[in-house]
Amino acid sequence: MRKWLPFLAIIIIVSAISYSYLSSKETSINTEQTREIRLENGKSLALIPEEANLPVSKDEQKIVLSDLGMDCMSCHYAVQSTLKQTDGVKDSFVNLKQNRATVVYDPKTVSLEEIRKRITEIGFRVGNVKEVAQ
Structure with missing residues (x-):
């Protein structure tokens, strides 16, 4: 079990860094029909839920x-x-x-x-x- 601890620690650290990086680069706007993600570069993506399609x-x-x-x-x-x-x-x-x-x-x-x-x-x-x- 102890030999897996360093690998587990690395995975947790990488996950935390990835999450904080991604969450700082975008903001989300949720509405009933769409979800809009605004990226740091000013562009935005509109995601339409499957039910609307x-x-x-x-x-x-x-x-x-x-x-x-x-x-x-x-x-x-x-x-x-x-x-x-x-x-x-x-x-x-x-x-x-x-x-x-x-x-x-x-x-x-x-x-x-x-x-x-x-x-x-x-x-x-x-x-x-x-x-x-x-």
Whole structure:
């Protein structure tokens, strides 16, 4: 064990230096839809969350289900798995931090009420439903 201590110390020091260097070189601005990183050279990068990039065809609808009652990664996995196994759900993105799921579905195959029912059957709730304009 003692022979690994110098290597472990080096890894910790390098990690701390890297973190302090990176955090001093950028500032972040978070909004609901984008995250902007401003670099020291004055340039900025806009990062768009995956949920905003879910493609929607003309026959599909995109909704955001919020206030699901998720507390942990197991909750996230349960909701994500249930959505993926639901016929008619074409794509989904579950955001644990914001406690919501963005869902693209075919209303001819599955109804919003069926999606809501599937989530509540596994012990979660659907507080709000917002339809996303295409």
